[in-house]
Amino acid sequence: MPENIVTESSGRSEPLGDDTSIQPPQQPGNYMARVKSRWSNPFSESHNDADDKKISGGSGENIERDLKKRRISNSDFDAIHQEVSSDFISPAQLYSTESGRLFHAGQLCIALCGLPARGKTHLSVSLCRYLRWLGVKAKIFHLGDYRRSYCEKKNISQTFWNPLENANEREEIVNECISDIASYFENDKGQVVIYDAINALSKDRLDFHSLLTEKDVKVLFIESIVTDERLLHKNVSDASKSPDYENWDPEKATENYISRIKIISPIYQEMNEPELTYIKFINFGENIVINNDKFGFLVKKIVFFLMNSRIKSGSVFFARCSNNKLKFKSDPPLDEKGSEYFKKLNKTLLDYISKSKGDNFYQNIPIKSASKNEKQPPIGFDGQHENDFVVWTSTRLRTIQASQSFTKLGIKTRERTQLTQKNPGDVEGLTDEEIKEKYPEDYEKHQQDPYHHRYGRAESYHDLAVKIEPLILEMERMSGDILIIADETVIRVFYGYLMACSCNEIPFLEFPQNEIVQIQYNAYSNIAKRITIEGVDP
Structure with missing residues (x-):
């Protein structure tokens, strides 16, 4: 017996048969994920070039290239006040409707x-x-x-x-x-x-x-x-x-x-x-x-x-892990090169914050005792003061070890499972040519929509966006500075939230290892800056 599904735009209950009988959605979306391809290709022939111009400002035939490059060349631009197209897909959007309205909320x-x-x-x-x-x-x-x-x-x-x-x-x-x-x-x-x-x-x-x-x-x-x-x-x-x-x-x-x-x-x-x-x-x-x-x-x-919303005084800083070429399941300790990288990162960032705050920031942090009877403050209190500084890392051994240089200075460090890198699944370690030869259909789908598509046993950027929502709310609750040490795939998604990037842009954002990215809160729009780590290769 076919299931019934209620469409939000009409409120009517319509019968559904087998997956093969389901028609493609008129708007991009997963429509309760009843077909394999959740989202339509934003660069397909049916896509509206006029809408694209609102997003990228380019001509129709150059839209894909413009979307890939816009954030790289304009990294300090917050798109929160920019017009979006009528079929705009948001990074953490779970589904879409013909009316464009979600959560049965009307206008x-x-x-x-x-x-x-x-x-x-x-x-x-x-x-x-x-x-x-x-x-x-x-x-x-x-x-x-x-x-x-x-x-x-x-x-x-x-x-x-x-x-x-x-x-x-x-x-x-x-x-x-x-x-x-x-x-x-x-x-x-x-x-x-x-x-x-x-x-x-x-x-x-x-x-x-x-x-x-x-x-x-x-x-x-x-x-x-x-x-x-x-x-x-x-x-x-x-x-x-x-x-x-x-x-x-x-x-x-x-x-x-x-x-x-x-x-x-x-x-x-x-x-x-x-x-x-x-x-x-x-x-x-x-x-x-x-x-x-x-x-x-x-x-x-x-x-x-x-x-969870607070007036912000601090900034969000992003820094990459020292080794992004490790396999997803491997978890080795920090090597000598990685230790040297994080020493330079630590000094560069704390010197920068000290200069911007007008005092010697990291030499005036009270070092707390390590008494086993002393309770750690609740996480909800992290970053409540405008001069607070908190470090987030993934639960990987190398990032935990990297944060120890901050812990020794009395800076709070927190491990977050949501900061684990995107799982590449079956294509881990394969080159583009090898993926194209071994998984030709998946490769083509990934080229069309690298944000939502996932290879076998893998994660997509969309999966990461949904996974980090609790961290976004926790970040919104903070007034002081926060450093997030994570893989480039995770940084792309966080940056996408703070700078209002579209899902077509996020997979192509670039964050060299020799740069710390600062997102400075502003009432009208956020500002992104790049801080160079001297003596570190990109």
């Missing part, structure tokens, strides 16, 4: 609200990054971008307006933004919009809610409240990095930003509308209050992410 608008310096932009960007990673087609609409564009078109000063004043200008700007939001939902198969604005007045919030619910779009408000003076001071200090203060003197930018807070504070109305669904996000995860939750699984995922 959702997340509207941020709160006074300036409450981390709304940081929150909107990090939330969009996570949702896209899961496969949700999400986009951020920063009202500030529309204000700057409006001022540029009108050739007027890019000032900041009191919500009670300049009513005509404000209405024009807000209407343009809302029009683009509606278009994104209706024409671009968008599922989630993140509306980044102050939304100071209750009347404006109620009007916004009514307007979108009429279009069958659910609205979730997230109000960011900061009562911690230290956190507030940091947010104000970071304001000079926002697009509003490009080429400004940092001190003048801070003064101007404080004046904005003074303008808004007397008129801001805290959320208490009982008919609205909202989350009060207090001190970035210290406390969360939910009102009128009725939106199901996707909102639960969002709440779970918020519980």
Whole structure:
């Protein structure tokens, strides 16, 4: 008797026969993995060249080459604000639907609200990054971008307006933004919009809610409240990095930003509308209050992410293992060459952090005793302070030994099974020519989709992306610096998350052994840098 499967776009239950009778999906996806080929080839004849141009900016015939090379030549570019195609496949996406919507959640608008310096932009960007990673087609609409564009078109000063004043200008700007939001939902198969604005007045919030619910779009408000003076001071200090203060003197930018807070504070109305669904996000995860939750699984995922989200002060550093040519199952100790490599890595990184923090970082770390009665702090406390430093390694012997030079300095080190390199399976040790001769069909499929395809008894990059999700949430919870020592295959996936790479780009990212990669958090977009390790071959 054939099974029934419910399609998310229609909600109808349709019979399924044998695998041979299943038609190819109209959108890329595994459709519950009932056929061998889970994802369609993004470079097939049916693929839309116009959509590709949104991703890579190249011509149709050069798309594949451009996607392979874009990250290598633009490693410092965070694509979180870049347009994605209607059939975009996210790195950790488990399935797809004809409608483009996942988790039976329909369309959702997340509207941020709160006074300036409450981390709304940081929150909107990090939330969009996570949702896209899961496969949700999400986009951020920063009202500030529309204000700057409006001022540029009108050739007027890019000032900041009191919500009670300049009513005509404000209405024009807000209407343009809302029009683009509606278009994104209706024409671009968008599922989630993140509306980044102050939304100071209750009347404006109620009007916004009514307007979108009429279009069958659910609205979730997230109000960011900061009562911690230290956190507030940091947010104000970071304001000079926002697009509003490009080429400004940092001190003048801070003064101007404080004046904005003074303008808004007397008129801001805290959320208490009982008919609205909202989350009060207090001190970035210290406390969360939910009102009128009725939106199901996707909102639960969002709440779970918020519980793990923090304002970041540190960076994420990536360094490769010393020997990437070992077989997957082999686990030898660190050799002399590897020990020398990690000594140089240790000195290069800690000198760099010391210089950036303005003090001698690694000589001022308190060395803890090794008393057997002393308990190790819970993992949940790792990286909570902005000056904390944590090292993650895989459970392989050579990486554990490599981390000992950090442990001796009192730096916390953690072993993570998820950081084990991608299993090559049956093709381990084979050259391209040997794989092509021995497994011609698999070889062709791998060339078409190196991210999702896996050889016999192997893992794919997609498998790694799904496997590291708990580590991503743990990383989001940290405020300080973290060093991840891992195989290049694992670093590619982490980098893909932090820099919003597509699954077509991740397999082609390159991380030479003589470089440490730094991802520096920024409220609007992350920045990637390369730090050279002197005396080490690429």
